Amino acid sequence: MMDLERLEEQLAQLPLYGYFHIDPQTLEFSDRIRWICRHECPMYDKTWACPPGVGPVAECRAKCQSYQNCLMIATITEVADIADINETLATRPEHEAITNQVRDLMREQGVKPYILSTEACTICERCAYLDGLPCRLPGKMHPCVESHGINIIPTLEENGIEFQFGANVVTWISLLFY
Numbered sequence: 001m002m003d004l005e006r007l008e009e010q011l012a013q014l015p016l017y018g019y020f021h022i023d024p025q026t027l028e029f030s031d032r033i034r035w036i037c038r039h040e041c042p043m044y045d046k047t048w049a050c051p052p053g054v055g056p057v058a059e060c061r062a063k064c065q066s067y068q069n070c071l072m073i074a075t076i077t078e079v080a081d082i083a084d085i086n087e088t089l090a091t092r093p094e095h096e097a098i099t100n101q102v103r104d105l106m107r108e109q110g111v112k113p114y115i116l117s118t119e120a121c122t123i124c125e126r127c128a129y130l131d132g133l134p135c136r137l138p139g140k141m142h143p144c145v146e147s148h149g150i151n152i153i154p155t156l157e158e159n160g161i162e163f164q165f166g167a168n169v170v171t172w173i174s175l176l177f178y
């Protein structure tokens with residue numbers, strides 16, 4: 001069993017906008033999100049962190065819902081112009097680093113979370129997926145939340161997180177299932 005009180009004390013030290021305890025059964029999975037990946041994302045079929053490499057939505061759902069608990073963490077960063085994709089994406093490594101810090105805090109307690117975070121995996125210069133090879137760092141890479149068919153918007157609303165606080169605030173979310 002994880003010592004939640006200890007974890008929460010540690011989370012309070014991190015530059016998080018907030019953290020939220022989610023029941024994995026309440027997450028909304030939808031093939032519509034997968035449709036958006038397939039038709040609108042340039043990373044579709046390019047990394048193990050994205051569809052179809054992550055498997056069908058039903059399998060992703062079963063995997064996420066095989067866990068009893070989920071910790072959702074959120075970071076927010078103000079940028080000069082949210083329409084500037086480069087500037088917006090530049091805020092992502094910091095969020096990923098914080099996600100890994102939270103992972104390490106959970107691991108210290110003997111808990112190995114299954115993690116979904118943001119965007120496609122960029123750990124390797126060229127993803128092994130493109131060469132038909134297995135992921136080189138399966139313990140380190142995190143598929144993105146959307147890759148699993150999760151529509152995170154209702155969960156954000158239920159927890160009082162607006163996706164955009166102001167015109168130029170970037171919000172990143174990670175889910176840590178345990």
Ligand code: SF4
Pocket residue numbers: 047048049121122123124125126127128129134135136137138141
């Ligand atoms: S760790 Fe490397 S091989 Fe694995 S998904 Fe990321 S980029 Fe691809």
